[in-house]
Amino acid sequence: MLQARNRMSAVQSRQSAGSTQSPERTSVLLRELVAHLRQNRTQLREEWARRITEAKLLTAMSNEEVFAEATSVYDNYVEALETGTFEALQAYARNLSERIIPRGVETHEVVGIVLLLRDVLARSLFAKYQADFTKLDRILDAYEPAANRIANTVAVGFVQERERVIRQQQEAIRELSTPVLQVRERLLILPIIGVIDPQRARQLTEQLLRGIRSNRAKVVVIDITGVAAMDATVANHLVQTVEASRLLGATVIVTGLSPEIAQTIVNIGVDLGKMNTVGDLQGGIEQAERLLGYKVVPIAETPVQAPGGSETWRSQS
């Protein structure tokens, strides 16, 4: 029986020089391979986990966790080899990525561990078939494309998941980054923090103009204390925003210009007569209040409230 098989495989190997094997032949080999991997599961898995620790991969996880993940990755890996379908593995890779990305696992680690598994398994195949080189050759022919596809699937799955997380975070940052706040009736403030790129600048303008309309604002304070520098394009955009706000009937006060930004604005040659600028946010709000006709006085100077009113208020609270 064994001899017959050997003879057959010898014929086969002569017919197919290297990688071009008939599909059923490949599946027979893969089945043999899977049986081998199942048989030596414990030992190979331990070997793999050991090499992961040795290579200092997945340092964000404890040894037990690495071992547990290694087990399920191993089983999924073998299953993908056996069935030749990658959907389950894809889903698993996505699920795994979802779990490990928040823990700070990097792309090179994930690719690294999958490649390590590939190496560990290849080594075990070398050890098993070292006596029969032609057989080893054909087993590897069956194993390598499948293993490469698995490595590919896992890596792509990880990167896609990562990109999804990044996109989500970008979205969140974009929404958070431009709050338009009403501090008094008809007075808005727009605190800007961080780097302004042209896209963010455009979004900022849209939100501000919409805010002016919906809040019926008369005065807007744009505070750019948190902006270290801006290039000429964005500075120009800021000036345009100020003028567009004026067309909507709102006065804009810009506060907290850093020396660098002041330099930029002077360099692009903006008519400063149109720009209303105040040193800091406090000054800006004070001027805005003046424009709106508010006067803020310390509480001691205000006339004493009627006792009845304050008492009812106290009893309520």
Place this chain on the structure above:
Amino acid sequence: MEIPILRQGRVLIATLQAAVPDVDLMRLRTNLVQEVVRGRSQGVIVDVTAVDVMDSFASRVLQDLAHMIRLRGAETVIVGIQPEVAFAMVQLGLRLENVATALDLEEGMDYLNRKFKTTA
């Protein structure tokens, strides 16, 4: 179609529709400039809430209108410029310089009334 001019106390109000032909706009300018002195009006409000595209010609006419009316002794306010229109105008460099603007008709009225109080 000729743009109607409404009178509300001391103020003349003209409302532009979405697409105003250049001729009508020019005629509005002529009519308003005449009417403002004939009716002893002190303020003019041009409402552009419905206008979704403001080209250089239109904004030039509005700016001239405001300046001419100031020379005739009254104040002009352009009201209701849409946010998108405002930003497009600024990008095209149409800044309506030295022309008062307000959010809507009510704000425009407010502005003129305050103006009348300070000058009276």
